[in-house]
Amino acid sequence: MSYPVLMETFGAPGAEPAAPGVALRGLTKTFASPTGPVRAVRGIDVTIAPGETVALLGPNGAGKSTTIDMILGLAEPDSGAARVFGTSPTGAVDAGRVSAMLQTGGLVEYLSVRELVEMMASLYPDPLAVDDAIALTGIGDIAGQPTRKLSGGQTQRVRAALALVADPDLLILDEPTVAMDVEGRHAFWETMRAFAARGKTILFATHYLEEADAYADRAVLMAHGRIVADGPTNEIKAMVGSRTIKATLAGASTTTLTGLPGVTAVEQRGAAWVLSCQDSDAAIRALLQAHPEAKDIEIAAAGLEAAFLELTGGEDDDTEELAA
């Protein structure tokens, strides 16, 4: 609800409340598929403030790319609305305020890398200098090469340059680091961090919890087309960042193991025991004290898929929903 009178009275002269960078309200999208309708997005509400860096986190098929398509105006929502800086998605695109690295996308051929960046820059009202975009993304060494002769990682960097040269207020990245090696990933995110530092809004989709944790202020978790959690990344990490400890133990019992600090669940698999932990550091210390004979010890991140199953109760409610 808004209070126009109060705003007029108390607002700074001429200052309007800044429109959110992205505002999604009751967004839904269903696709037809050979196996029946797929409810890709099932009513989501998200608000991203200008200047925020937000990770859209979720396993494959969670609805991340469909959500991004609707923010960019590439798909029309069945119901609900997406607004970008207070205007329609296509309005924001036409004004040159948004750019994106989509999940899939090749580069057109018969141009050099520099020519392609120049071509993209020419479409925007207020682009970065081509040289700056090339330097930012570290593609100076391949700027003269034809676009068809690039490796997967190089192609991703060029695609990043094409998105950055727009100098957008909102930058959207859909699983941008998939084809990159570890070093490339690091360099990529450093570039984006520098870009965000200029007051830019960034929304990136990923299924790596580590990327969300390291580079986003906030994470929005999606599963089965819904938002299952939304909050600061450290909270989200605590929520889904559970680990498992697996070890071969002599004379252990479910009761004693469940009593160890940090352990949330226990399961026996032959001679091995699997402990699900909220705090694996505390759990392993206590475990080794109680069971110095423990061997074949493995500690592993439970992974997003497992975490999401836990958060969503492991049920895909497709059938029930479509029947309703």
Place this chain on the structure above:
Amino acid sequence: MSIATYTKFELLRTFRNRRFFIFSLVFPLVLYYLIAGPNRNETDLSGTGISAPTYFMVGLAGFGTMMASISSGARIAAERQIGWSRQLRITPLSRRTYLGTKVLTAYLMALVSLLLLYVAGLTLGVSIDAGRWVAMTALILVGLIPFAAAGIALGHLVSTDAIGPAVGGVVSLLAFLGGTWFPITSGVLKDIAQALPSYWINQASHVAIGGRAWGAEGWAIMAAWSIATIALAGWAYRRDTKRQ
């Protein structure tokens, strides 16, 4: 924002594509030399009073330009497949500039194809009155509007696997029904032919060998085809936003 820069690179990458260049431009030339070369001294082809090199040059001018302009669809289909069309759509590039540049590219391809064929004709001794030559070229260029627009529409509707046969099929069928390969002079076939843009392209190319320019009917039919195919191209582009 600079439309000129975007257009420059669009043209550059089209003309740098050697494979495409050869198929669109060299193929009609080779065909021309194969057909007209052996008959280069035939001055009165089948009693028409027209030399063989002239007759075939004029015939291929129509067919070659139809093919060159509609085949822009193949490039569009390839751009869609790699996701480039979606990438362009999230830029401020307007639909008008996008489509305008595609049409311009198609036209330049057709024009280059035409000029090469004329040069080939000259090497085989073709001699046509300059005024008629210009009139023929101008009319052909007008007549290509629906073909350039149809190429864009097909490019946004058809997948890369099907675009070759689709483009080839449409042009071959239109050329056949429009009387490109044999004259259609009477009956239902003529009524059908006169409703097709290929027929009027043929009429345009025959201006060089004594044919009459389009009358009111020709202009009206071509205008209708142009409006319809441009609307179709715009619609096809608008709806084509899905991930491939």
